[in-house]
Amino acid sequence: MGKMRRWVIALIALITAVAIIYLGTFALIYLSQPIEGYINIKHLSIPKENSELEKAITHITYPEIMEAINSGEKYFSMDITIEDYKKISALLRKGRYVEINGSYYKISSSAFVGVKEINESFKSSIPQQMLQQTPQQTPQRIPKLNETELKKYRPLNLSIYYWQLDNEVERTRGYRENDAYTAAATLEEIKAVEELINAKGEIFRFDNATFQIFLKARLRYEFYLNPNECVPAEKVEEFPLLEKGLKEAEKEFKRLEAGGANETRKEGKISVEIGEVRVKMSVKDMDRIFTELGSHVRSCVKYNGSLYSLTFAKPMG
Numbered sequence: 001m002g003k004m005r006r007w008v009i010a011l012i013a014l015i016t017a018v019a020i021i022y023l024g025t026f027a028l029i030y031l032s033q034p035i036e037g038y039i040n041i042k043h044l045s046i047p048k049e050n051s052e053l054e055k056a057i058t059h060i061t062y063p064e065i066m067e068a069i070n071s072g073e074k075y076f077s078m079d080i081t082i083e084d085y086k087k088i089s090a091l092l093r094k095g096r097y098v099e100i101n102g103s104y105y106k107i108s109s110s111a112f113v114g115v116k117e118i119n120e121s122f123k124s125s126i127p128q129q130m131l132q133q134t135p136q137q138t139p140q141r142i143p144k145l146n147e148t149e150l151k152k153y154r155p156l157n158l159s160i161y162y163w164q165l166d167n168e169v170e171r172t173r174g175y176r177e178n179d180a181y182t183a184a185a186t187l188e189e190i191k192a193v194e195e196l197i198n199a200k201g202e203i204f205r206f207d208n209a210t211f212q213i214f215l216k217a218r219l220r221y222e223f224y225l226n227p228n229e230c231v232p233a234e235k236v237e238e239f240p241l242l243e244k245g246l247k248e249a250e251k252e253f254k255r256l257e258a259g260g261a262n263e264t265r266k267e268g269k270i271s272v273e274i275g276e277v278r279v280k281m282s283v284k285d286m287d288r289i290f291t292e293l294g295s296h297v298r299s300c301v302k303y304n305g306s307l308y309s310l311t312f313a314k315p316m317g
Contacts, residue, residue: 037286037314041245041277043253044225044300044307047104050095056087057107057219058100065221069100077220082190085111085217089187103226111190111217113155114182115163118203118210144205153193156213158183160206182216190215223299230300230307231293239289245270245279246303252277253306283314 058066061084068076080088088109097104150157162181185193193213202213236243248270256262256275264273269280290312293301301308 035283035315036280037283037312039242039245039279039281039286039289040311040313041249041279042275042309042311043249044309046227046307047097047106047224048095049097049099049104050091050107051098052094053088053091053096053107054098054100056091057098057221062219065219066100069103069105069221074223075220077218080109080217080219082111082194082215082217084219085109085190086187088219097224098221102228104224105221106224107219107221109217109219111185111187111215112182113153113159113185113189113193114180114214114216115156115159115211116180116214117163118212142203142205142210143200146206150206153189153196155183155185155189156193156196160211163209163211164207180214225300225307225309227300227307230302233301233303235293236301236303238292239285241269241279241281241285242289243303245277246301246308248272249277249308250304250306286312286314 062078062080064078065076088107092107092109096107098107099105150160159181162183166181193215197213204211204213236246252272252275262274265271271278271280299309301310
């Protein structure tokens with residue numbers, strides 16, 4: 001019996017040792033593999049500039065934008081009036097890109113409908129007869145909107161829905177997240193809410209609470225590219241795998257331009273999907289490319305007379 005026990009113990013020890021050696025070898029092989037990421041390559045076209053839009057936002061109305069551009073900001077946004085939002089929206093139909101100091105920027109705008117629950121101190125400034133609920137609504141009294149009426153104004157209805165959610169949080173947890181609630185709106189929806197305000201005023205009652213409607217809009221730009229700052233082709237030649245990816249991107253662009261259909265294919269470390277080329281390489285090589293070619297490599301690379309954007313994707317951790 002003692003012999004059998006010793007034999008079992010020896011067998012377990014042997015199995016444990018083999019397992020440790022196996023796991024150690026596996027870990028060593030795994031850890032010795034280089035950590036890899038991707039560089040996505042996409043053809044860039046110089047956009048058609050909208051000179052009317054450029055004039056409107058840089059020379060007439062918004063000096064803040066030029067200040068941001070001159071300070072090198074790649075992204076910038078600011079509040080604008082609803083009337084300016086309407087003008088910008090009309091101009092954006094003719095093109096979203098402007099050219100300023102040799103760089104191209106993409107312009108966009110957005111608008112929001114919001115509500116703010118009126119607190120007791122604000123209510124004290126409203127004549128008492130306006131706060132009274134009566135069957136007959138007159139211009140002197142605050143109108144009460146029901147759910148059916150609110151549904152005619154999607155962003156206003158959505159803002160009230162957000163208020164209801166936060167109101168539930170306050171009831172259950174004892175605190176409130178916000179005091180104003182907004183929802184994105186289209187130009188047509190903004191105009192519809194403006195008509196409601198003109199007809200009934202900006203203050204209304206719902207679910208035993210009193211609200212004030214407000215409209216807000218924002219204007220923003222995003223840097224697109226500066227052809228004069230693109231990394232030249234001769235610098236790319238120092239990185240054979242990247243150059244191979246650019247050749248594939250050039251070939252793919254020409255194929256699509258000739259009417260070819262989108263396709264997915266892979267060869268070695270280079271894959272193509274929906275007109276975009278992905279190059280798989282070690283993070284070490286990616287860092288070297290970024291260091292030696294500079295931050296402009298992310299924006300633009302010149303290759304055989306065409307421009308390409310490079311997006312670096314590294315694994316987390």
